[in-house]
Amino acid sequence: MNISRITAGAVTVLVLLSMVACRREKGGVAAAESAAMPQVSVIALHSQPVPLTGELPGRVVASLEAEVRPQVGGIIQKRLFTEGGEVRAGQALYRIDPAPYRAAYDNAVAALQKAQAGVPGAEAKADRDRDLVAQNAISRQDYEDAVDTLAQNRASVASARAAVETAKINLDYTIIAAPISGRIDKSSLTPGALVTASQTTALTTIHQIDPVNVDLTQSSTSLLNLRQAISAGRIKASGTSISVSLRLENGTVYPLAGRLEFAESNVATATGTYTLRATFPNPDRLLLPGMYVRAIIEEGTAQHAFLIPQRAVSRNERGEATALFVRHGRVDQRVLSADRSVGNAWLVESGVSEGDQVIVEGSQMVREGDAVSPVNVSLDAAGDVTDQAPAAGKQGGAAAKSSSTGVPDNEAGRG
Template identity: 50%
Template sequence: MQKCFKIQMIFLILFIWAGFTLTGCDQITRRLDPEKETKPESEEVRAVSVVTVATQKVTLTTELPGRTAPFRMAEIRPQVNGLILKRQFTEGANVTAGQVLYQIDPAPFQAALDNAEAALARAKANLAATRLRAERYETLLADNAVSRQSYDDAAAALTQVEADIAAWKATVKSARINLAYTRITAPISGRIGRSNVTEGAIVTAYQPLPLATIQQLDPIFVDVPQSTIELLRMKDSRDHAGEKDLNQVKILMEDGTAYPQDGTLQFSDVTVDPTTGSVIIRAVVPNPENRLLPGMFVRAQIMEGVDEHAILIPQQGVSRDAKGNPFALVVDENNRAAFRGLVLDRAIGDQWLVSSGITPGEKLIVEGLLMLRPGMAVAATPFDALSSQETPDASSQKKRDKGAL
């Protein structure tokens, strides 16, 4: 036991001696180099670029897909049976109202007209003699020179001839109309499509298959489907806008280019499609050069109203958390990053329209967001949009120029 106690005492003495030795070395080192005093590490300041949030007047629009439709359309069908003798138009050309398109063989209809006119002339020829006989019998009846039956027969014959004349007049008129129907004319002006029949084809009156179709393309309709929820919201915005000229509609072509002329909002349908829950909004668009053709896919920008105090912020200054909720970082009065949860309305160009979450006058951080967390110290500088949009090729060219100098 005594031996173990002695060994423990020896180790304790050695440990105390080593401690004093190290302390003395550290004091000697501090005396020789007093600048090696331990200093607290300074906090890192992150450089960021900011934009000052401000309100501005913004015209609110809704962009919806749609299809073009002809302003007027007429399907050409024959009104009499017959043989097509000639087609008198060029497919795809513009035609005017009243222009002859097809000629049906008029021979049988001309013959029917001639026959009706001859019968009418014969009836008119019998009219004079029949009328004189009836008048003569009426005079003789007063003197009892003829029987009452003879007079009644003469009067009835006169009435029959007059009725025949009226019937043949109607027949002549009908034959003349049918003869005119052999010249099939354009009911409206517009562009005519391809012909479904050729010369020598037999056609029937009011057949299901049209001979051709004429479409008026200037102006042209743009039909846009919109959900009833969005329609009610748009109507509410337009009612509170207090602005005129809200019926203006801008058209974007299929490739995204803007159509040179604006349209006018005409009406919204009163029937909701039960399968889609949407209604059709129709706009009238000028089309003097026929750039818009029926059935084309376009996008229509419909004006909702004007927000006098809208807040727009760059999209690059908005991030999203793990749940997809948008947020932004701003510089507070202590030059530290602060968190702001946002409620976004819509995208307008390269900016977000903010409903709530940020106030005018705050400095929104748009650059230097990588690894930046709320509470970190920042050094803010104004955001330069032009320098941020500089292409890599331009930047490398500037570096080469500086190197050459």
């Protein structure tokens, strides 16, 4: 009887010990599996309206440009402006020897006075002959001759007056004035040089550079893609007034914004591009004609788009853009329709959903289908991780500050 009880107790103890050992073994396996599961950093994607800009190459062009040429011939007596300085419209630039033109003007004035002197006598004779022909004292022919003489004298006066005006114009042209306001170039001739009317060689050139124009070139393919996206409703156009900003040759941004004025209605057959023109204020004369710039144009807004940092995107063997996501605790690789960059991120309008978790760090240690432990992170402007928080472990889990509030300006390639 005692032996049976002892045997039953021993069996019970052995069963309990086996259960405890089994539980410990299972816990150890689970802990080992959890410890072996790689940890990856993820951000949650959220759709948002994204302003779209295009960067186009261009050249600065003066808004007005005038070549200065003489309109009468003669010897240049004096240059009246400072080379490279600012001039006003109507300001005197050169003085040509006026002596021959002043003499011609005086001669024309004298000829006018002579013509005017013959008019009163002709008028009096015509009046007398009108009374006499009414009394049949003279012939009708004599009266008509007197009327003709008066008309000729009056025509001579009009011709002489026109000659005076011409002589006055030529005399005024001996002072060569600025046709527009702006910055003037160097003079091609010095005092003492002989010039002729409407010569091919310009004396100097004036450029109006406030405001200044910027001529831009864009491919016709980009224009077609933009218009098709607007027609499909993926992009909302910026409107009629389009703002433009400039990036200068040294990489700095021009502080004043401009506006797009017009686009040409034809495409260049040789290059497949068309020209746009923007206008910028230039009070400090920082922009000079011929300067190379890059213009940033507001094209519109993608209403429901996702921004994926370039560090999370790579290319497969077919050249397609791909990214790794965490779905139900496992790695999921997807091909993205990322054909446009916004800053240092790719704009994606399809292939992803709200709350999808994209891997931004640790992608080199995992492959598609691997079980991973995701950690939500935030990225600063340099692309560095600023904070971490354990992820919910499933798609759509709560994320820390995600890229929906800002796009990191980091280089392409996965972390």
